Amino acid sequence: MGSNLILAGAALLAISEALAGSFLLCRERRRRRHAEKEGAENRALMIEVQKLARIGNWEFDLIHDQIRWSEETFHIFGLPPGSEEPEFADVLLAINSEDRPMFDAAIEQAISERQPYSLDLAHSHPRRDPEVHPRAGLGTA
Numbered sequence: 001m002g003s004n005l006i007l008a009g010a011a012l013l014a015i016s017e018a019l020a021g022s023f024l025l026c027r028e029r030r031r032r033r034h035a036e037k038e039g040a041e042n043r044a045l046m047i048e049v050q051k052l053a054r055i056g057n058w059e060f061d062l063i064h065d066q067i068r069w070s071e072e073t074f075h076i077f078g079l080p081p082g083s084e085e086p087e088f089a090d091v092l093l094a095i096n097s098e099d100r101p102m103f104d105a106a107i108e109q110a111i112s113e114r115q116p117y118s119l120d121l122a123h124s125h126p127r128r129d130p131e132v133h134p135r136a137g138l139g140t141a
Contacts (some may be wrong), residue, residue, distance in 0.1 A: 047070070047072070050072035051065065055072060056073030060107075066085070067091065077123065094123045098122075099123075103130070106119055
């Protein structure tokens with residue numbers, strides 16, 4: 001009889017641990033879904049705010065030599081959102097030739113010294129509109 005009680009106790013313990021694990025797994029999935037939904041809502045809000053304020057953002061991945069633009073940055077540069085991400089050289093071509101050295105120096109300093117930059121530059125839409133548009137630029141590395 002004693003051995004049956006030990007077996008029953010062990011079985012109850014195993015069931016209890018399985019239920020606790022299942023409960024924790026369900027709770028973690030619920031938290032993850034909530035975080036994903038919240039992240040999607042935050043991205044949608046950021047897109048809306050950037051559109052209203054005419055502010056864009058971009059990232060330059062030094063390791064892979066890739067630029068990622070926000071939707072609004074595409075609009076600012078006169079390109080349809082979702083277009084192919086530009087090369088860094090393309091970005092330089094869109095910036096007014098008088099401002100390119102200042103922009104290039106600011107990027108280099110941000111990368112080498114990890115210093116933020118703040119610039120007033122002009123850019124054009126070479127493919128759409130040759131008119132020059134003044135813009136402020138802020139960045140960090």
